[in-house]
Amino acid sequence: MKGYVEWVLKYRVAVITLTILITMVAVFQARTIEIIIDPGKIMPQSHPYVATSTKVEEIFGSKNVVVIGISPRQGDIYQPVVLEKVQRMTAAILTVSGVVKENLLSLSARRAKNIVGTADGLEVKSLMATVPTTASQMSALRDAVDNNPVYLNTIVSADAKTTAIIVEFKDAPGGYRDMIKKVEPIVERERDAQVDITVGGLPNFLARIEIYSQRMEFFLPISFLILSIVLFQAFRTKQGMILPLITAVLAVAWGVGVMGASGVPMDVFNATTPILILAVATGHAVQLLKRYYEEYYRLRETTQLSPKDANREAVITSLSRVGPVMIAAGTVASLGFFSLIVFDISTVRTFGIFTGFGILAALILEMTFIPALRSMLSPPRDRTPSMRYKQRIWDRITNTIANWATGPNRNRIYIGFLLFILVSAVGMTKIVENNSVKKYFAPDLSFQNDDRILNQSLGGTNTLYLLIEGKVDDAIKNPKTLQAMDDLQRFLEEQPGVGKTISIADFIKRMNQAMHGDKPEYFTIPKSQELISQYLLLYSMSGDPGDFDSYVDYDYRLAKLTAYIKTDSTAYIEELIKKINAFSATHFSDGVSIGIGGSAPQDAALNDTMVQEKLLNIAQICAVVLVISSLIFRSLIAGVLVLVPLLIAVAANFSLMGWSGILLNIPTSLTSAMAVGIGADYSIYLIYRLREELRSELNEEAAVRNVLRTAGEAILFVAVAVSAGYGVLLFSSGFYIHMWLAILIANAMMISALSALLLIPALVLTFRPKFIYPPQH
Amino acid sequence: MNRKFTPSLNIILALAMSLLAQPLLAQEAEPDLLSIMETNFSVSKVIGSTSDATFTLINRTGQERVRKVFGTTKLEDNEIDNMRMTRFLSPPDVKGTVSLLIEHADRDDDIWLYLPGLKKVRRLVSSNKKDSFLGTDFSYADVIGYKVGEWNYKLLKEETIDTQPCYVIEATPKTEAVKSNTGYSKRISWIRKDNKMTVKSEFWDENGQMLKTSTFNDIQLVDKKRGNWQAMRLETSNVQTGHRTIIRFENFKVNQQVESKYFTVSNMERD
Known part of the structure; x- marks a missing residue:
């Protein structure tokens, strides 16, 4: 070790130059690093709830859904001033890039149809082609909404005090902030004394995480300042303050550089990982520096060496003493972190790799750059006797x-x-697990308030998807399957906390009723599969080709049943899923399987895996620490x-x-x-x-x-x-x-x-x- | 100073006049867009027809729905509106479903449907002109044609498509009402110079964003006497949804002397 340190000191200029070069490359690589927030990154991809959600979103869309609620301060939504706003906002949103136009839903959306049974047939017309101006037109719209239950609690609240525009965005490179930024001016234009407009949906929360995480840019320099003040107080020298920080900052830069070079994106949940690298790197640096000062003063106070020689000697002695310990500790820690790559959650893997590299970088720097630099800096001033014997805190x-x-x-x-x-x-x-992103923020923030209002007035802002999957094409057209779906919906709607359910069964029932002159007793699933097929053909003749794309797939093998839920409590969701599974087992025939997904179950999945994985994760690092430390100390x-x-x-x-x-x-x-x-x-x-x-x-x-x-x-x-x-x-x-x-x-x-x-x-x-x-x- | 300028100004004016005269002269040789569009509108209005047709609907992920129908049409006396009887032959679960469409260029079309599962004819009231034609990516307006007088035309260029010289004509709605009725803020059509048949079209939605592209292939002269042509393969892609429709005609026969009384509700229930 001593020979090595002398070698480093001999080539110190080269070592320092090389370090600067590597750092420049690292910083250059770090520029290409992408900071993303992808909920998929934190989700355990192999968990059935997550796999189902991914599949549902691929087939039916409904990812990135933003909900805009419009509530008049006086009266209900059936007044021209409110409906005109809906129409204007809907039209404006249709021009926004990234919006999935065919999935937009509001009173004036093209997809929102009013199915009416007449004496001689069926009328399928736009729910609100133009804003009603007369009282009779207005009451016709109210009737239309009431007669088509799919719109209740989705785009019109039960008390008719709130109407919603449901906007779906494609995944886009600009992240969630971009989606919200595009919606905001449209909302802002319509805000006035007559209405309250609220914006909700998961993208809104994810956008806030992106925005709030940026506060780090402000806090990070301050925290560095405080850290350095404490270090200065501790060492009482400028070098004692600066050298550990240099190691820490360079280690973080190298770690980020490796991430950038390897193309691993930084997710928002790893934005705090530099803190850990910084803490570990500072830990090593301070140990080494403390030992250096110890050796330096010992040499100055017990030998005749000049400050310059004592400095060089102290660098060599301290590093030869601390170096092996540092390597041992660093190896233990970095191996522990690298071992996290076996985990199912991408963000945990990134965390492990990132931290592991950061610690290795800190080790390398402390073994090369810092002693080289230290030996070139002027030696410390000698201690006065009072400093030597003063008892500090x-x-x-x-x-x-x-x-x-x-x-x-x-x-x-x-x-x-x-x-x-x-x-x-x-x-x-007493630990409470909750992975809902809503809990990341104080409840009194305005967007939290928005979400609460929407959650209360409409079906609920948390979703649960049931993916009904048959073995053959047209399986969903089977009356038994549709009946079971309908029964499941009624069962779900009886559960407290479930505000609304929707599936293709609702439309079939409505068609059946309308084709029988709107008689209430025909609000049922027909018994004949042929008739169901003919209804679907009929609807397709009056709508657009994609009207049912968010409810059934093209081959009628898969259907999506959506339940809107008012609570994000994981315990509640887990209980509900148990009930659904029990219900499905007895109501659906063989060959039809039910998959579970959506925002609420995914949070539950995260909790599920987190308990296991977190314990495993800790157990694993502990095991690595135990084995490696035992080996090092034999x-x-x-x-x-x-x-x-x-x-x-x-x-x-x-x-x-x-x-x-x-x-x-x-x-x-x-x-x-x-x-x-x-x-x-x-x-x-x-x-x-x-x-x-x-x-x-x-x-x-x-x-x-x-x-x-x-x-x-x-x-x-x-x-x-x-x-x-x-x-x-x-x-x-x-x-x-x-x-x-x-x-x-x-x-x-x-x-x-x-x-x-x-x-x-x-x-x-x-x-x-x-x-x-x-x-x- | 002024006097000095006067003659030179005259020269400039003369020059400008001569420059302006050139395009004016050229315009005289330019095609009469309105008459092209008139012919384009009427060229495929056959007096009556029978045909087998296959509708293939393809979604964004490439899944297909294939429907085979037997269709009968008859042009009404106004030479604009058609009566169309369409019998579904497959898939089996909709076999025997019949639709009867009486076009009305001026108002909502009349549609009746016979559902064998219900054993009843029901009247279907829907169809804005911009709505989907029988669940395809074509709209009712696409099928009936756009009233020539309601649009402004501009010749963009001339281009050869599949060895056929074409006019490329842009059409924009004269009024907001036309725009909202058809759902189009702009159409660009490639129209064959020889028979004035459209071979390709592009459509922009009411917000000015590209909506659809259509191609018309295998164009055949189906009625020599009347000079009617018909595309046997029609395809439309909605670029916003990624959905596509292909309509393929077979055994297309004109002048079948189909009688008007064939197009009645009572006729729908017969096999």
Whole structure:
């Protein structure tokens, strides 16, 4: 190691030049990186609910649906001023690029037809070709809506106080923000004192995530500033402030560069991953720097070396001492993260790869660039005696910990932790999982309010799709299948929380009734498949070719039944799905299968997989940490020692979620992986230093004090600096993702640091493992 | 100063006049668009016909619905409107369904339907002229033809399509009403110079966005005496929905002396 460091110093100019070049390439590559928000990226693709949703969206469309609600402040929607707005907005939206025109639905949409039975036949006309002007025209429109139940609670609320325009967008490179941006001016033009206009739908929420995530551009520099202030306070030197930040920033740049070069898109849920890389990189840098200062002052204060020589010597000694530990810790962590590539959720895989590369980058930088740079910088000023002996806050904290660990009441530490684990265990039982994106935001925001209004007045803003799939073409035309679909719809509508259901069965029933002079007793599915086919042909003769494309596929083998749901509670959805499955098993004939999808079940799927995957994910990283640490120290006990503080940090993280009511979802679950990644580093540094000190220092207590004052303090610096730095996200008002991160990151950092500092020395002293205390020969 | 300019101004004016005169002269040789459109409108109005037709509807993903029908038509005395009786032969579940369409260029068409499953003839009231013709990508207006006097025409260029020299004529609706009735803000037609048959058309929707393209192939002279031509293969693609329709005629025969009384509701229920 010593030879290597001397080699690096010899070629330091080349090393620095090369680093700058690599960084430039990385930054260049990073420019091509795409920041996307694709809900598909966070969805477990092999989960049946997700697979069905994807299939439904491919065949029937209905992805990216924006709902615009128009509610008059006085009276109901049946007044020209409201209907004119609907007509104008519908016409305007039809000119917007990216809108799936044939799927647009509103009172004045071409697809909205009024089916009427007359004495001698059938009338199929546009629901509202022109805005009614006379009272009789107005009441005719009201009757038309009432007689065609498919429009109730979809485009007209039950109380007729709200009417909606349902707009579907194609997937587009501009993301969700673009969709909302295109709708906004059209909505804005129509807003006035007479009406309230609300905008809802998943794209609206996803667009907000994109918008709010951009606050990072504002918060990131501030958090860097705070981080550097803390580091400056800790080291009392400018270099102590700048060098760790350089490592951190370069490591993040390299990591992002690798992502860009490999074409892996950055999703919004990984926008916080740089924080983790930054925390880990700072951790290594601070350890090394702390050791450097230690060695430098030792050399200056105990030898006759000049500052320049002492600087060079200190760089060599510190790196040869810390280097192997850093490589060990870095390997453990990066392997742990790389192991996440086996996961089904794309965003978790990206997270694993990204973090793994970031940590490797930090290692390489600390092993090459930083010592090269350090050796070229001017050596630090000598300490005055007062600086040397002054007890600072950091020293006092580590001293107290040392007192506890070496003192007679070491058991109190264990009792304390046992209690803490108990409290955590209780907290963990209180965890609420919810993957609804609506929960990412404060409930009092205006768009949340919009969603609530739409949810209350119309069928519901959460969807559940049932994909009815037959084995042969025309299977859906089978009267038994249609009857079962109709029965299922009635069953669903009896469930509290289900606001509306729609399928092709509704249209068949309406046709049957209309062809029998609108008699109510014919609002049924006919018994003859031929007649059903003829109705469908008949409808197709009066509509456009694509009128039923969102209900049945072209071969009549697949049908989509949509239920609109008022709650996004995962528990409710899971219960409902159970009921649907039980109902379908007895009502649908063999050969017809029912697939489940939609926004609500996908959230449930995410929860489903998350519980399993998150636990697996943590178990997996823990296993990797255990194996690699055991190998590095050639001792299973060492592996266990590394694992203990880490497990406590993870437990604390989940328990905080439980006690505080922070929801367990994708963004928050990533912080527990963070706790794991950082926790292992802390333990490994402490164990190495303990082994080094206990082998050279005869006085055990002095050795432990030394470890805590050096490596221990470095851990404390990093934990406090990163917590404080990311604490600024607490001020990202309304955006819960940021606020949760601020709290959970601080918690993860502080608990991993404190549990490592408290437990590692205590456990080593108590159990005296052989890998630290070699057997006396 | 002024005096100095006067003669030169005269020269400029003279030059300008001569330049202007050239296109004026050329326009005289230019085709009479209105008469082209008149012929185009009437050229395929056969006096009466019988034919087998296959309607193939193809959706965005390439799935097909194929319907075979036997059709009978008779031109009414106004030489504009047709009566059309269409019997569905397949698929089996709609076999025996019959539609009777009496076109009315001025108002909604009359449509009657006989559904064998219901054993009843029902009258179907729908059809704006812009609505789909029998569930195809053609509209009723596409089938009946567009009233020549309601559109403004512009010759864009001349172009040869499949060895046939064509006029490329742009038609725009004279009034908002025409636009909203037909659903088109613009049509461009490639019209054969020899027989004035349309071989290709492009359509723009009311919002000015491209809507459909149509092609008319296998154009045959079906009535020498009257000079009627008929395209045996018609295809329309909706570029917005990705949906396509192909209509293929076989055994197309004119002058069948079909009688008007054939086109009655009571005749629909007969096989």
